[in-house]
Amino acid sequence: MAHDHRSHEGADKLYDLIDDIRICMMTTVEEDGRLASRPMYGLEADQAGDLWFFTQVESSKTTEISREGHVNLAYSHPSKQHYISLSGRAEIVRDKGYIQDKWSEPLRTWFPEGKDDPQLALIRVHPERGEFWDSPSSTVVHL
């Protein structure tokens, strides 16, 4: 769909693009090899470039991530024709310090029990490769 060229300078732009979209489709690998995705609201990237998401600890995606850490984060902004793919490794974080630190009240929309819910956990994604399409070209970024 687009011509690829390589760049080592695109990381800032890539993070700006995903910050503008925030909700991505997170794809994980099921036990039988099927690929499942679901919308996930992303917090701000941390200084290391890792991406964080709140989740219920008991869910199909946390099971899949615990068994097989590969994920893809796909961000789409159709009206701007911006598309971003991030390939990386994910882990489940249950540390209360991180949960307190990352929590903000608007998240109650999805987690009505709030930050003290014992079922609340974080998914941390360490991106390994990013690619973005801001029509008509695409850029590959090694992260």
Add this chain to the structure above:
Amino acid sequence: MAHDHRSHEGADKLYDLIDDIRICMMTTVEEDGRLASRPMYGLEADQAGDLWFFTQVESSKTTEISREGHVNLAYSHPSKQHYISLSGRAEIVRDKGYIQDKWSEPLRTWFPEGKDDPQLALIRVHPERGEFWDSPSSTVVHL
């Protein structure tokens, strides 16, 4: 992010939603297990419910599909808060009859050589499971 409930009646709605979005992020599995995605313009679903995409025959995604047919198609419409996940199996189709039949001139935007380009091929995705989120709930559809 949303509560799931099961439905056998949602398939029509799911196809309406994806028809409204058209460009999805197609995720495939790389040889090392990484998950890669890229934007793909979808043609109309056929009568069997299979989804079709034009591609260059020599590309990383066709290599990945030929080795490992599992794909995920993720459709996002942020302003409407519509998100759709389709899990399925993909295959590469090089049959000239299908290519002639599916081709339309607006596709030259992405395939300037047109329908007689020997590098042109189709990806056919046979969906096995669909799920959509039209906030605040989600619906799982077995296809």
